[in-house]
Amino acid sequence: MERNYHTHTPRCNHAFNTEREFVEGAIEAGMKVLGFSDHSPYIFDGDYYSTFRMRPEMVEDYVTSILRLKEEYKRDIEIHVGLEMEYYPKYFERLCRFLEDFPLEYALLGQHCMENEIGAHYSGTYTEDFGLLQMFVDQMIEAFSVGKWLYVAHPDILNYPYNRPEYRTEMRRLCVAAKERGIPLEINLLGLKTRRSYPNRPFWETAAEVGNEVVLGVDAHKVEWLVMPEIEEEAMGWVRELGLKMAPDFELGVGRHIGLR
Ligand SMILES: [Zn+2]
Ligand SMILES: [Zn+2]
Known part of the structure; x- marks a missing residue:
């Protein structure tokens, strides 16, 4: 994989390795582009803290250490600095204002929890609740219209029985909205490697029908x-068999794919 x-x-x-180890590993693997998208902080009300993300006070060190590596290794690899973040309506604007002070280049939308996280459903937990499926899709579509995303x-993280017809119907809404906004969708290799409920075939068949990138x-x-290589090949097999369209290379710049629309 080059990018x-x-x-x-x-x-x-x-996560188990430092950014320097990732950069050196990527160069050794012959990669051309490495983007960092660690779990974004969120500034919640009260003293709630979610353990799977960096704290707000860590952003500065995160950005500066990656920018230092970007300079140090500029002849060997193209490095970018971004974040993976959820869209939580109650806190999203506050987060975007906070992040404005940092030269971040992109955000990936990764909706690990629903609503505003606190007390809400974790997207990867199995559910047969159709209301949750609808709510997930609604929240993603709202995210597309409020935020800027690389x-x-x-996108298929919500763990609902994916062979049911209503799964496709709902996910088609998500795919159509993403396409309208020109936001590509990721086939997640970690999920494929660990045989999670994502990436799942019915979702990607739907994305192929809609024509998502x-x-x-x-x-x-x-x-x-x-x-x-085997996992990558398996994913590329899906791309070929389903006729999925690969997104063109990204053009990045500070603030271009992160923040409020
Ligand atoms: Zn991730
Ligand atoms: Zn994620």
Whole structure:
């Protein structure tokens, strides 16, 4: 894989290598572009803290350390700095204002929880509740219209029985809205590798019918995941069999794919 925009760092408490190790691993693997998109902080009300994301006070060190590596390795690889973030309506604007002070280039929309996270459904937890499926799709469509996104990470993260007809109907709404906004969708290689409920075939058949643009994302929490040729080949097999359209290379710039629309 030459380009990966989905890479984490230990600031989210569940990634195992430093940004330098990821950069050196990517160069060794012959990659051309490495984008960091660690789990964004969120500034919640009260003293709630979610453990799978960096704290707001870590953003400065996150950005500066990646920019330092970008300069240090500029002859070997193109490095970019972004974040993976949820869209939580109650807190999104506050977060965007906070992030304005940092030279971030992009955001991936990765909706790990619904509503505003606190007390809400975790997207990866199995559910047969059709109301949750609808709510997930509604929230994603609202996210497309409120925020600027480079692409949607694991758009099929909501763990609902994906062979049911209503799954396709709902996911078609998501795919159509993403297409209208020109936001590509990610086939998540970590999910494929660990046989999660995503990426799932019915979702990608729907995306193929709608004609969405597609990106492969490693979702690297360990440096060795940057090189997974069988998994990458499996994902490319889906792309070929379903006739999915790969997104063109991204043009990045500070603030261009992050913040409020
Ligand atoms: Zn994610
Ligand atoms: Zn991720």
